[in-house]
Amino acid sequence: xxxxxxxxxxxxSVTGYEVRRAGRPRPARPAEPRPETATTxxxxxxxxxxxxxxxxxVDRLLKRPxxxxxxxxxxxxLLRLLLGAHSQLHSPHELHVRRLEVRSSTGLxxxxxxxxxxxxxDLEHLLWDRVMHRELVRAGKSxxxxxxxxxxxxxxxxxxxWPDARFVFLLRHxxxxxxxxxxxxxxxxxxxxxxxxxxxxxxxxxxxxRNLPGHVVRYEDLTADPEATLKGICxxxxxxFEPGMLEYGAGAGSDLHNLQKGLGDWKEKIRTGxxxxxxxxxGPDEIPEPLREISRAWGYSGAGSGRDARxxxxxxxxxxxxxxxxxxxxxxxxxxxxxxxxxxxxEAGTEAETQPETEQGAxxxxxxxxxxxxxxxxxxxxxxxxxxxRLEYPVAMEGTRFDGSxxxxxxxxxxxxxPGRWDIHLVSQSAGGEVRLRAGRRLDGIKGKKDIVEFxxxxxxxxxxxxxxQPYYTVKDNLSVECLAPRHEAQSAS
Numbered sequence: 001x002x003x004x005x006x007x008x009x010x011x012x013s014v015t016g017y018e019v020r021r022a023g024r025p026r027p028a029r030p031a032e033p034r035p036e037t038a039t040t041x042x043x044x045x046x047x048x049x050x051x052x053x054x055x056x057x058v059d060r061l062l063k064r065p066x067x068x069x070x071x072x073x074x075x076x077x078l079l080r081l082l083l084g085a086h087s088q089l090h091s092p093h094e095l096h097v098r099r100l101e102v103r104s105s106t107g108l109x110x111x112x113x114x115x116x117x118x119x120x121x122d123l124e125h126l127l128w129d130r131v132m133h134r135e136l137v138r139a140g141k142s143x144x145x146x147x148x149x150x151x152x153x154x155x156x157x158x159x160x161x162w163p164d165a166r167f168v169f170l171l172r173h174x175x176x177x178x179x180x181x182x183x184x185x186x187x188x189x190x191x192x193x194x195x196x197x198x199x200x201x202x203x204x205x206x207x208x209x210r211n212l213p214g215h216v217v218r219y220e221d222l223t224a225d226p227e228a229t230l231k232g233i234c235x236x237x238x239x240x241f242e243p244g245m246l247e248y249g250a251g252a253g254s255d256l257h258n259l260q261k262g263l264g265d266w267k268e269k270i271r272t273g274x275x276x277x278x279x280x281x282x283g284p285d286e287i288p289e290p291l292r293e294i295s296r297a298w299g300y301s302g303a304g305s306g307r308d309a310r311x312x313x314x315x316x317x318x319x320x321x322x323x324x325x326x327x328x329x330x331x332x333x334x335x336x337x338x339x340x341x342x343x344x345x346x347e348a349g350t351e352a353e354t355q356p357e358t359e360q361g362a363x364x365x366x367x368x369x370x371x372x373x374x375x376x377x378x379x380x381x382x383x384x385x386x387x388x389x390r391l392e393y394p395v396a397m398e399g400t401r402f403d404g405s406x407x408x409x410x411x412x413x414x415x416x417x418x419p420g421r422w423d424i425h426l427v428s429q430s431a432g433g434e435v436r437l438r439a440g441r442r443l444d445g446i447k448g449k450k451d452i453v454e455f456x457x458x459x460x461x462x463x464x465x466x467x468x469x470q471p472y473y474t475v476k477d478n479l480s481v482e483c484l485a486p487r488h489e490a491q492s493a494s
Contacts, residue, residue: 046101050121052160059126061133065162066237068147069155069208070170071201073180075219076147078275079170082222082230083145085248088239090136091145097128098154125161143237149201155208167214168233173300174202174291175282176219195288202294210446215337216325223278228398235403246275297445299323322402322426322437324479327471329455334471334481335405336379340397340426340437376429379404380436381411381422381481389416395426402426408469411483412460418467422481440478449473457484 053059066089070076084091102123104110113123136144151158159165175195182194189197209216215236222229226246234241287295320342328335377397383389391411395404412418424439441449450473457470460483468484 048101048121048124049119050125050157050160051119052163053122053125054117056163059122060129060162062129062136062144062162064143064164064166065132066143066145066166066168067151067158068145068168068170069152069205069212069214070147070149071152071172071177071205072149072198073177073184074149074170074172075222075278076149076170078219079168079217079222080145080147081248082226082245082275083233085245086234086239086242088142089145089237090139090141090143091147092135092139094148095132095135095146096148096150097131097146098148098151098157100124100127100131102127121157128161143239152201152204152208155204155212159212166237167208167212168236169205169209169214169216170219170222171205171216171298172219173281174198174295174298175287175300176279177202178288178291179279179282192288195290199290199294202291206294206297213326213328220278220281223275225399226275228401232398232401232403293445297443299443320435320437321442322424322439323443324439324441327455327479328405329408329458329469329471332409332458333405333407334458334469335403336424336439336479337403338401338439338441340377340400340402341443342437377402378427379406380425380427381406382425383416384421384423384480386417391422392427408458409460411469411481412467416483418483418485420483422483424479424481438478440476441473442477447477449477450475459486 068076068079070079080091083089102120104113104120113119118126132144132146136142155167159167178191178195178198181198182189182191215233217229217233227241227243230245231241281300287300320340322338323341324336324338326335326337328337377395379393379395381391381393391406393404393406395402397403411420411422426437426439428435446452453473455471457468459466460469461467465486468486469481470484471479471481474480
């Protein structure tokens with residue numbers, strides 16, 4: 001036995017270890033990719049820091065772009081075709097610009113861009129803006145409308161990219177969304193999978209709706225009364241309504257020839273060129289369990305077949321109210337937009353049943369703008385503790401939709417007490433007396449808005465020391481306004 005062998009043997013008897021020659025190294029087996037790595041390989045985007053442009057006039061070509069924030073299969077293709085038929089609005093197929101990325105192939109490129117004050121997020125925003133602006137210029141119109149459903153997942157970045165962007169939120173009964181999502185590709189997803197996948201989009205839309213100002217549209221309203229719905233959208237976008245929008249397939253610039261799967265709806269129904277009636281709404285027992293919470297949040301939990309879901313949006317029978325969808329405190333005014341719920345049925349012989357008939361085939365005389373703005377419904381502000389102190393303002397009504405505003409200076413005029421709290425109602429006169437609907441937001445399923453939502457305060461005048469006026473939600477999710485002395489911060493009210 002060699003000396004090395006003897007030493008190795010002695011080492012083994014004492015320590016339990018032996019020295020052996022190492023074999024040839026085996027090639028390492030490639031590690032199995034983790035789910036998140038595999039997903040990234042399939043196209044999941046990296047997290048990118050982003051910010052608003054320092055100078056939008058220099059960094060952005062688009063002015064006030066419009067984004068339709070909607071889940072899949074919610075009627076967004078129908079809405080974009082209707083809007084695209086307007087002479088001033090260009091609404092192309094889904095652009096997916098947020099999937100466009102900018103990368104530098106060298107560190108020198110990154111250093112060069114950093115010297116210009118441009119980070120990766122800034123460069124991507126410049127690219128997105130240029131692509132969309134190019135499309136708008138090619139169309140020869142003034143405003144672009146983009147409706148990619150996945151934009152809901154990136155609403156914060158879109159709002160940062162275009163600080164002047166406007167948002168239209170399109171809602172549809174969640175069970176109808178899921179059913180349509182399954183029918184779009186039944187081999188790819190069964191009904192249960194379709195419901196869960198669509199729910200991701202709906203939750204993203206709801207997050208965006210809670211955090212961004214905008215105009216809310218329901219698919220059911222769009223298909224039942226497209227003209228009234230489009231008039232509301234046009235008013236929000238500051239463009240006149242055009243009757244030709246209703247026949248979106250008739251114009252020379254119709255986009256019906258460009259419908260492709262994956263870039264929006266492509267089925268035969270959308271290719272007819274005009275609005276088709278939507279499917280009957282599911283009943284409460286037909287709503288899949290995973291969709292019940294979002295159905296309640298959107299006011300659809302009590303829907304019955306063929307019936308407007310919002311008629312049973314969680315309110316007790318006879319408990320009417322003015323559901324506030326949008327609150328705009330700016331430019332010295334507070335604007336409220338929403339829908340009246342639970343309106344009383346007209347009694348026999350009242351004005352609703354005794355309107356004079358027009359001649360057969362004749363159209364009723366159109367309302368003037370003044371009549372529409374100063375109709376029978378009004379916004380009523382009542383000073384709490386002083387019911388005789390009332391402020392009233394005209395409201396524009398289209399069906400159940402109301403839109404009204406009031407100047408904040410009125411709440412601190414004359415001898416009105418400061419501080420003071422004003423409760424808001426939507427009121428009208430009927431044969432049975434005054435109909436009064438309390439303004440609030442109760443159908444979204446979010447409780448405790450008093451501790452969640454804070455609106456900006458506005459001075460009630462241009463002079464130093466002017467009181468501050470601020471909307472707020474009460475403990476019952478009703479909407480009120482408080483007028484505070486400037487030395488006090490707007491405090492939480494009950």
